[in-house]
Amino acid sequence: MDDTIKVGQYIIVQRQNFTKLHKFSALDSTVTLGKEMVELKNIAGQNFFQTFKMKLIASGKKRLHELEICDNATNLKDILTSIESGSDNRNILDDGKSQSLSYEEIINMRQTLSDSKEIIGTIIANSNSFNQKTEFSQEKYIKKKEKKYFEFIQVRKPTLRLLTEIFYRQDPEKALGLRMDSLSQLISYSGVNSMGNYLIYESGSSGLVPAAFLNSMGDHGDARLVHLHPGNFPQMQAVYALNLTDHHLKRCSSVNIYSVLRQYYQGIEENVETLSQTESENEKMDIDESSRKRKLENDDTEDDNKPPKRQNFEEDENNEQQNEVPISDENSSNTLTDREEKKRKWQLDNDEAIRLFKEKFDSLTIVAKEDPFPIVKELLPFIHNGRPVVIFHACKEVLMECYTSLKNHNLLINVRLFSNFMRDYQVLPMRTHPAIQLQGNSGWLLVGYTVNHGITLN
Incomplete structure (x- = not known):
């Protein structure tokens, strides 16, 4: 840059x-x-x-x-x-x-x-x-x-460290209490790099989580990021503050979680309905074809003694030529271009997110105000086996309940729950000691790894 x-x-x-x-x-x-x-x-x-x-x-x-x-x-x-x-x-x-x-x-x-x-x-x-x-x-x-x-x-x-310090100093609640030490561990456990597909859900971190992922993905590579959020518009202040290039920003698809999941499952239902409708139409066509053949055979036997009916082929050709509308390749391409331009950006982001949902992701990261367990349970089928799942929350009790639910349902293995404590030191000649005013813990982290959901663990 x-x-x-x-x-x-x-x-x-x-x-x-x-x-x-x-x-x-x-x-x-x-x-x-x-x-x-x-x-x-x-x-x-x-x-x-x-x-x-x-x-x-x-x-x-x-x-x-x-x-x-x-x-x-x-x-x-x-x-x-x-x-x-x-x-x-x-x-x-x-x-x-x-x-x-x-x-x-x-x-x-x-x-x-x-x-x-x-x-x-x-x-x-x-x-x-x-x-x-x-x-x-x-x-x-x-x-x-x-x-x-x-x-x-x-x-x-602007760098990720400076942005995190500024947001935390101004109002920790606007960034869900994310401090630089917790954010760095969250990125480390997620395993984000310049390759792979990554899925995150965040609500109310001022865009620090997607900014950290994009920063770790780098400007070069094939990594893709799907950023799920609960509102109409995502919080992207930290993402824009990094002054990333347009190519870098296009690798992130920010979509509403309810909209993309509804479109994903509706697409599956439509495919099932289309398949069943096609099968019924094929059966109907077979029945109609057999009845048509029987009718033709009866007509042939009844009309053997009748003179053949004269047909005006020239009139039919003229009528067909008048009804035909010529379609050139140029007109069809212009029509497609106009259609794509009219398509809204959120629809394009939804389509890209659904494509990545079908390919599955290499990690799942959740930073949310609400209870994370329903979100984890809904998004786990879209994660490859043996991949990390990282959850951050400011309240320990919420993650303890999530930890118990994940263990009871055998959804993750090697599940751990821990917090960070970063201590600042003043290092000066004859005055080296911890800082007088120390901050408390910066939330809690729950880390685990996905398994084959078809296997029941004891």
């Missing part, structure tokens, strides 16, 4: 540790970062991971900035090299009088000075208690001011 930023693509704007997903829809589009508004017209044609400096062009409730290219961001830790630090913080009182600059003076300074290093340096120079703080406290103070006055941003290319 080209690393050049183009209009119409999704981008990730990063300011320090804060990341935001944004669609660069037009040259005059802007992105909001807290109280800052940033014009994006200068990023078109630049490379991803380029660093830009925000330049103030208008002030108000939300300050408006334009971007200019720069090579490196300012390192504010250099301020500490020329400042002494204290041994402890026991004598520091937070009485609100340690800063000699007023609020209006800081606002005016922010409008006149464009370099965050100068602004923070001036604030530190007018602080009465900064030199008394320990080195760790001084660094913490600078990081706090840096979040407010930092004027550098980086435009990054």
Whole structure:
């Protein structure tokens, strides 16, 4: 994929540790970062991971900035090299009088000075208690001011990891609590690669599951994906955010689960009805043929003495020629093309999904809010034997019931139920420890493998 930023693509704007997903829809589009508004017209044609400096062009409730290219961001830790630090913080009182600059003076300074290093340096120079703080406290103070006055941003290319982190940070419930560690294990157990056919059902993950599958399938290969969803329209935000090519997107057929299953089984019933109707018509034709022969034999014996009836063959030929309508190959091809164009996209996706249903799939993955067992039971006949089935749910009790039902019905073997616990560590000199605020588990995974359904397991 080209690393050049183009209009119409999704981008990730990063300011320090804060990341935001944004669609660069037009040259005059802007992105909001807290109280800052940033014009994006200068990023078109630049490379991803380029660093830009925000330049103030208008002030108000939300300050408006334009971007200019720069090579490196300012390192504010250099301020500490020329400042002494204290041994402890026991004598520091937070009485609100340690800063000699007023609020209006800081606002005016922010409008006149464009370099965050100068602004923070001036604030530190007018602080009465900064030199008394320990080195760790001084660094913490600078990081706090840096979040407010930092004027550098980086435009990054959307990746699956960044999208998962953004969705989980904004609202975990919108992604069903899927965290990067659970999503990576879900992809690993599903065995998705650049070959094969894969079936997924998801409801409410903002498109993270089909995006992860398409990302693992790659842009080259013959792998196909059928994405089942319960609503009228699929959630594809994460899929579109990856800026995949049209060829890549066409390998995914997003269809409504009720619509495609109804069409699949109706097609089977129609074939059965057509076959029975054809057999009855053949029997009827045999009966009519035998009766017609008997009638002809009787007519021949009765009409032997009658003169033959004169027929006007020329008139018959003229009538036939008038009734005939010439059909050329060009007209028939145009008719077929118009018919295909009128056919809706969801119908084409349904037809492609039904074709893959008949070929069967190499794995089944379910990420749903509802009880997954009825869905598994309905979709298992379309999975090859010895293939993985992976189910994710935020609630342990729901998967425990599904686990018991799968075991009782002998539908899967080697069934396991487990959860993940990812612990973040802060790794710094003399300060390596687990993160203070740890997240809980990111849902539960149930994994098993299909067997020959004609064999009853003990």
